[in-house]
Amino acid sequence: MLWIYYALLKTNVMLLITINSVGCFIETLYICFFLFYAPKKARMESLKLIGLLIVVGFGLIVLLTQLLASGGTRTVIVGWICLVFSLCVFVAPMGVVRQVIKTKSVEYMPILLSFALTISAVMWFFYGLLLADFNIAIPNVLGFTFGILQMILYFVYKNKKPLTNENILTLEAKISQKEEQKIPEHKDQKTVDILKLENLINSDILPVVAKSNKIVAVEPQAPLYVPHHTIEVAA
Incomplete structure (x- = not known):
C-alpha cells in the first residue's frame, strides 16, 4: 500500500501501481484464509495487529504527509x-536462514521462492536504476544479496540429514554410552588391585590386620605351641 501511495505521488511509474495492486490483492487473500482457519485467540491478536499497522500506521503516514509536506518534499x-519498510521486508528471511543453519534442513526455505526473490530483486533494481529512483533500487540490492545467500545455503544443506529431535536424542545417547564405556576401565583396575590384595591376605606370607579402615601389614610371628595331655583310661 505504501508503494501504491508513492506511485500515485510520483509520475510515470504505472508498473509500481500495477504490480503492487496485484500484491495487495494476494496478500489480502492470505490474511483472509489465515483469519478463517486461525484459533480465536490468534485471530483476535492478528486483527489488532492489522488494525494497528494498516489503519493507524498507514493512515498516519498519509495524513501527516498530506498536511505537513507538499509537492516534491512529500514524494x-x-x-x-x-525504502525503510522494503529493507525490513528483505531482512525478515534472515530468521529462516538461522533456522536452516541450526537444523541443517532446507525444508523451511524452498529453492523456488529464493530463486524468485533473487530474480525479482534484480529486475526491480534495474528498473529503479533506469528511472534514477534509488528508493526502488537500493532495497533490491539487499534483496539480491539475501536471495543469493539463501540459494547457497540450499545447495550446502540440501543433501544433509536434518537435525531433528530424534537425532539429537540419539547423539546424546551415543555420548552417554561412550562415557559409560570409559568408567569401567577404572573400575576393572580397582577390582584387580583388590583381588591381588585379598590373595596376599589369604596367604601365609603376609598377614595383615585392619586398623582404622586401613590395611596394615604385620611381621609374621612364631606359631603358638599348645601342649597335648594324654589321659589314660582303665580297661
Missing part, C-alpha cells in the same frame, strides 16, 4: 518510508 518523504 521524497514517502519514498524514504518505502
Whole structure:
C-alpha cells in the first residue's frame, strides 16, 4: 500500500501501481484464509495487529504527509518510508536462514521462492536504476544479496540429514554410552588391585590386620605351641 501511495505521488511509474495492486490483492487473500482457519485467540491478536499497522500506521503516514509536506518534499518523504519498510521486508528471511543453519534442513526455505526473490530483486533494481529512483533500487540490492545467500545455503544443506529431535536424542545417547564405556576401565583396575590384595591376605606370607579402615601389614610371628595331655583310661 505504501508503494501504491508513492506511485500515485510520483509520475510515470504505472508498473509500481500495477504490480503492487496485484500484491495487495494476494496478500489480502492470505490474511483472509489465515483469519478463517486461525484459533480465536490468534485471530483476535492478528486483527489488532492489522488494525494497528494498516489503519493507524498507514493512515498516519498519509495524513501527516498530506498536511505537513507538499509537492516534491512529500514524494521524497514517502519514498524514504518505502525504502525503510522494503529493507525490513528483505531482512525478515534472515530468521529462516538461522533456522536452516541450526537444523541443517532446507525444508523451511524452498529453492523456488529464493530463486524468485533473487530474480525479482534484480529486475526491480534495474528498473529503479533506469528511472534514477534509488528508493526502488537500493532495497533490491539487499534483496539480491539475501536471495543469493539463501540459494547457497540450499545447495550446502540440501543433501544433509536434518537435525531433528530424534537425532539429537540419539547423539546424546551415543555420548552417554561412550562415557559409560570409559568408567569401567577404572573400575576393572580397582577390582584387580583388590583381588591381588585379598590373595596376599589369604596367604601365609603376609598377614595383615585392619586398623582404622586401613590395611596394615604385620611381621609374621612364631606359631603358638599348645601342649597335648594324654589321659589314660582303665580297661
